[in-house]
Amino acid sequence: MHQFLVFVRKEFYHIFRDKRTLLILFGMPVVQIILFGFAITNEIREAKIAVLDQSHDYYSRRLTDKLVASGYLITDQYLQSNNQVETAFKAGEIKMVVVIPAKFGEDFFHQKKVTVQLLADAGDPNTATTLLNYATAIISSYQQELELQNNLPLTINTTVRMRYNPALKSVFLFVPGVMTLILLLVSAMMTSITITREKELGTMEILLVSPLPPAMIIIGKVMPYILLAFVNAVIILSMGVGIFGMPIKGSILLLLLECVLFVLTSLSLGILISTVTNTQQTAMMASMMGLLMPTVLLSGFIFPVESMPEPLQVLSNVMPAKWFIIILKDIMLKGAGLRDIWLQTGILAGMTLFFLGISIRNFKIRLN
Template sequence: MRPLRNIIQKEIWHILRDRRTLLILFGMPIAQILLFGFAITNEIKGADIAVLDRAQDIHSQAVTERLVASGYFTVQATVHSEPEIEQLFRTGQIKMGVIYPSDLGAHLESQQPVEVQFIADATDPNTATTLVNYGRAIVGDYQRELAPLAQPPRQIQTELRMLYNQELESVFLFVPGVMTIILMLVSAMMTSIALTREKELGTMEVLLVSPLRPPLIILGKVIPYVLLSMINTLLILGLSVWVFDMPIRGSFVLLFAESLLFVITALSLGILISTRTSSQQVAMMMSLMVLMLPTILLSGFIFPIESMPQPLQIISHIIPAKWFILIIKDIMLKGVGWAFIWQETLILTGMTTLFIGLSIRNFNIRLS
């Protein structure tokens, strides 16, 4: 197996001597996990609001205090007219405006309907909806406290339990997604580039004229990337467990084995791409367009698959990343074992076999 070791050794030299590759390989996972973990979050904390208090009584003050005390809002400005609120929206200083009517206290005490107005900046619809809902809930709570007996007798109370992620930490959603993207990127893009580079330089020809069998050449070139990807997996899992307190409720060995399977799926895609292209540029563009974009958009990582139109939902089934994200979530968050993920595993295995089969076919066509 000396020739195989030779190729692996050479590939490691290539990787170690290419600073940019190294940076992509190890800098990106860390940067992405930290970015998604800290900066990008669905939760809202301390959104700036403006208050137009026409009531100026204990009730309006109490509601404002509660808004602030919830932690979701910070009073950025107290204003005296509606145009002022508009002005603050325009300059982007606030996310929401709150207007109390002058008859707030009187109506509350006489138990008449009362209107507190929330104005939100819907250029960001998700945030606007969330803010308005939070505000509405806080006002509703206050109202019920004031008149506990006034509750209609048949009101349905809803009780919420958020399973598997009780604090609704968004990092729990992002870690599986980022891990998937990184493994896809490193495994598929890097291998397709590494393989096409040999074609571009003409060294592939020399390797093919040598007694080395083509599968051995590819195996030798791919093994270093498997190792790197697995190191990356450990790095990402380590960060998510120790920095973001993400649990691994299921078996770590199973998680690792599934990651290895997904890495091999991605590698086989990378090999498939390299059999169809002969320049590094094209390989990179194809990896980005064919692999990265669908992985990010259609895997359920950012946009929920359930809310996609039917055709996109169907397409999402052929995205390997979708199945891998399901597997990671099942193992890490739900803590389930093999019995619950064997179907997803089987699908990934099937896809991998297909990709490898197609690669071999393309390779043979090219040789003949």
């Protein structure tokens, strides 16, 4: 029995001396609890909306203040005409537009009823439905407040219009998300495993003594995966359009070029993972655990980023998947051009260069 206890104590020593094991045992549960606790929620707070107030009277301003006072909505823009609605939606920040008609207060008290129009970006149907429910409830509360104050039967009707996804098909949300997830995981994981396999088998030294510089060796290793990942993207797009009826309102050429850019970003991330891991198993775990959960939770694929605490919103900005999902939705659903998505495109290009720069530097240091 004494020998058994000594053996168990030895195993404890091994575990406590291995920082990576301790990180998996104690660090991962803490991170998962924090992410799942704060990120997984259907409640939306401080969603950005635009207001097109065509009345500019006391009662229309009170309605706008009432919407903002709820804490669920933030007035990010005040529009001047209907022509600005499409531009506001394509900018990507606005989730809903509230259109208050001209002579709002006058019609309200003379005709005892008035109609407010709610326009929602239904590219994310769950978020759109939630925001419309919030706005409708707030407008109803405002109506009851005025009825009590004036002792009159007053009615504020709301007309709802879903932009970009009138049928509220959830597939319009999941096709871009699933496509992003597959391209990211497959490209990053396969690249990291390929390079670490050379290191694990000891054949990387043979490659290093070849006439090719280290940068060309890395590019040569990942070139087949660039082509295969692009084919994968085309297959997913074809299935989304042909089977699920996903529209492509923008340029197909621009969409394919953006897919190539995201594949390059994912591959560069896989190269970075391979430079800090020594075995295929470690590379696979880092690709799966380090990319899968953050991508699902923090990219806006399933859960709205706006509802998360501010630190997680900031953290979501370093997720390449977040920017690619925005690009896919804007091109496919809104017909956006490069002028509308230049920022997201620039961020992905910058991430690609950043990951490649660090990877090449680490590659030289570790293997020279």
